[in-house]
Amino acid sequence: MPEKHDTSADREQPSRRNFLKSGTAISAGVASGLATTRAIRGAEPAEGSSQLVRIGLVGAGGRGSGAVNDTMSINENIKLSAIADIEEQKLGALRKSAVKRYEDKIDVADHKMYHGIDAYRRILDDPEIDLVLFATPPGFRPQYVAEAVDAGKHVFAEKPTCVDPAGYKICLSAHEQAEKNGTAIVTGTQYRRQTNYVEAIQRLHDGVIGDIIAANMRYCSNGIWFRNRKEGMSDTEYQIYNWMHFIWLSGDQIAEQAVHNIDTLNWVMGGPPESAYGSGGRFTRPEGSEMWDNVVVDYVYPGNRLCSFMCRQIPGTQSDNSNTIFCSEGQCTIYGGNRGANIVDRKGNEIWSMKGDIGEAYKQEHKDLVDSIRAEKPIVELKATAESSMTAVLGRMAAYTGQLVSWDFATNESKLNLFPKDFDIQGTRPEPEFAVPGRTKLV
Numbered sequence: 001m002p003e004k005h006d007t008s009a010d011r012e013q014p015s016r017r018n019f020l021k022s023g024t025a026i027s028a029g030v031a032s033g034l035a036t037t038r039a040i041r042g043a044e045p046a047e048g049s050s051q052l053v054r055i056g057l058v059g060a061g062g063r064g065s066g067a068v069n070d071t072m073s074i075n076e077n078i079k080l081s082a083i084a085d086i087e088e089q090k091l092g093a094l095r096k097s098a099v100k101r102y103e104d105k106i107d108v109a110d111h112k113m114y115h116g117i118d119a120y121r122r123i124l125d126d127p128e129i130d131l132v133l134f135a136t137p138p139g140f141r142p143q144y145v146a147e148a149v150d151a152g153k154h155v156f157a158e159k160p161t162c163v164d165p166a167g168y169k170i171c172l173s174a175h176e177q178a179e180k181n182g183t184a185i186v187t188g189t190q191y192r193r194q195t196n197y198v199e200a201i202q203r204l205h206d207g208v209i210g211d212i213i214a215a216n217m218r219y220c221s222n223g224i225w226f227r228n229r230k231e232g233m234s235d236t237e238y239q240i241y242n243w244m245h246f247i248w249l250s251g252d253q254i255a256e257q258a259v260h261n262i263d264t265l266n267w268v269m270g271g272p273p274e275s276a277y278g279s280g281g282r283f284t285r286p287e288g289s290e291m292w293d294n295v296v297v298d299y300v301y302p303g304n305r306l307c308s309f310m311c312r313q314i315p316g317t318q319s320d321n322s323n324t325i326f327c328s329e330g331q332c333t334i335y336g337g338n339r340g341a342n343i344v345d346r347k348g349n350e351i352w353s354m355k356g357d358i359g360e361a362y363k364q365e366h367k368d369l370v371d372s373i374r375a376e377k378p379i380v381e382l383k384a385t386a387e388s389s390m391t392a393v394l395g396r397m398a399a400y401t402g403q404l405v406s407w408d409f410a411t412n413e414s415k416l417n418l419f420p421k422d423f424d425i426q427g428t429r430p431e432p433e434f435a436v437p438g439r440t441k442l443v
């Protein structure tokens with residue numbers, strides 16, 4: 001383990017810690033996206049609002065590096081001060097590329113680069129770190145976020161925030177604890193801050209095209225990476241390295257990727273569904289992958305509103321990332337990425353449209369987070385994102401088992417806990433197993 005040095009003298013004054021930890025949390029607003037975002041954007045900065053915020057990153061892969069760039073590009077007077085990753089070589093690579101772009105905002109000494117399975121704890125133990133960004137595989141997220149909240153840190157947590165009902169419950173407790181602490185939790189559901197999403201959904205909630213009746217959401221793409229085992233890796237090390245393909249780590253594509261659309265669905269519908277009925281299967285996945293190629297789910301939301309959802313990752317197929325919401329007087333389509341949104345009346349006449357800019361949304365979540373800390377009104381939005389992650393899990397449970405599954409069962413009675421009870425980084429793991437409806441049990 002790297003040696004720890006006390007460099008606190010030049011870092012912080014007692015008043016700074018009080019300032020950074022004394023907020024009154026804002027939470028429910030994220031369920032309505034716009035309200036929260038506007039409220040925070042409009043918040044008056046508290047006294048001392050320019051004080052330095054020190055950041056630690058856990059998970060220095062693709063999105064970890066993206067999150068660092070996003071926050072560096074939009075926030076002033078912040079410093080990346082520590083990096084943790086299970087793989088040592090990720091640390092130097094991330095620091096090097098971050099320094100090239102944001103030299104004055106990167107202050108990661110060699111002894112603040114931690115590697116190994118417990119590396120995240122070194123960041124949580126570091127009193128200099130105010131804010132921790134989590135971008136590990138999702139299976140670790142509930143526990144890591146809960147420990148960060150217990151340690152009094154502000155948190156940015158990538159999506160999904162849980163991959164099973166056990167993780168969902170941990171998220172709910174962490175949300176409550178953060179509210180009590182006055183510490184922030186912002187999540188990587190960037191569409192909640194993407195202007196065309198916010199404006200479209202505000203119009204739907206304002207009733208511009210009548211009552212919301214049903215929806216159809218798709219996240220269909222061409223496939224995903226697969227990482228071959230490297231010599232010398234234990235089973236556990238290999239599964240973490242190739243995490244997408246193991247359900248305890250990724251939650252399968254419905255949770256890992258399509259949670260964006262499911263989050264949009266919950267946002268539009270005002271909360272999670274009552275039940276799910278689903279199907280799907282696998283045809284092209286490499287041997288050793290537990291993932292399905294596609295999942296289709298019919299969700300029923302309160303008011304008997306039926307919403308159909310589909311996700312697919314099959315090479316050579318046509319991609320589509322879109323969300324269509326059917327209302328009594330028209331319909332609204334919001335496309336993923338930069339493809340914009342529009343609203344038409346029942347005759348198909350366009351009555352509103354707007355372009356999209358996902359790059360701005362990725363930055364906005366980090367601006368909202370840091371602004372909310374400085375305004376002493378820390379955003380706590382883990383509950384809504386945990387609900388969306390759990391809605392994806394509910395759909396997966398229905399599809400994997402071939403049963404109709406209620407939200408009530410999944411969140412109150414299910415005993416599903418995918419995290420290995422005997423977790424050992426050097427240990428063996430059972431042979432990969434994929435779900436077969438009718439055989440896979442609902443637990």
Ligand SMILES: NC(=O)c1ccc[n+]([C@@H]2O[C@H](COP(=O)([O-])OP(=O)(O)OC[C@H]3O[C@@H](n4cnc5c(N)ncnc54)[C@H](O)[C@@H]3O)[C@@H](O)[C@H]2O)c1
Nearest residue numbers: 059060061062063064085086087090135136138158159188
């Ligand atoms: N919001 C978005 O649009 C978006 C986009 C891409 C990825 N993501 C999410 O970000 C997360 C990371 O995805 P990625 O694409 O960066 O994956 P990645 O494989 O590129 O990076 C994951 C990193 O975490 C490290 N890691 C694994 N287990 C760890 C542990 N226990 N402790 C510390 N480090 C650990 C890995 O070594 C790797 O460097 C996932 O949850 C993914 O769903 C979100």
